[in-house]
């Protein structure tokens with residue numbers, strides 16, 4: 001039953017579960033300390049900071065700068081200091097779920113949906129530029145979107161710029 005629930009609505013602290021909880025008006029559950037999300041953004045950290053088009057920030061601090069005008073076509077997704085190096089987070093922006101990662105100080109953004117079977121990549125683990133999907137372990141290189149597990153697959157990547165303190169993504 002636990003596996004079926006995970007496949008249908010994701011993990012209890014995952015993005016889909018948090019969306020359901022928010023729709024029900026419930027408070028998001030505290031992060032599980034064994035998953036390295038105790039109050040700081042990171043693997044499986046969840047919500048992103050909130051620019052006008054993004055979902056509300058839950059746990060990412062500092063919040064996205066509100067005084068930054070992103071380049072044309074870009075949206076502010078989070079404060080550059082809200083996501084430490086080596087961490088990845090899910091963010092919904094303009095109705096699209098993306099995963100944003102900090103690879104040694106350089107930010108990358110890709111679809112949050114794993115091409116294999118829809119796993120939430122923003123809940124994956126990051127080692128260097130390699131992002132591992134939490135569902136079945138497919139590995140993607142965020143430098144170029146290549147899939148190390150299946151060379152026929154290329155991850156959808158989004159352009160990222162850092163404007164002042166704001167990480168901006170072009171969806």
Ligand code: FES
Nearest residue numbers: 114117119133136
């Ligand atoms: S859903 Fe990502 S590896 Fe299967």
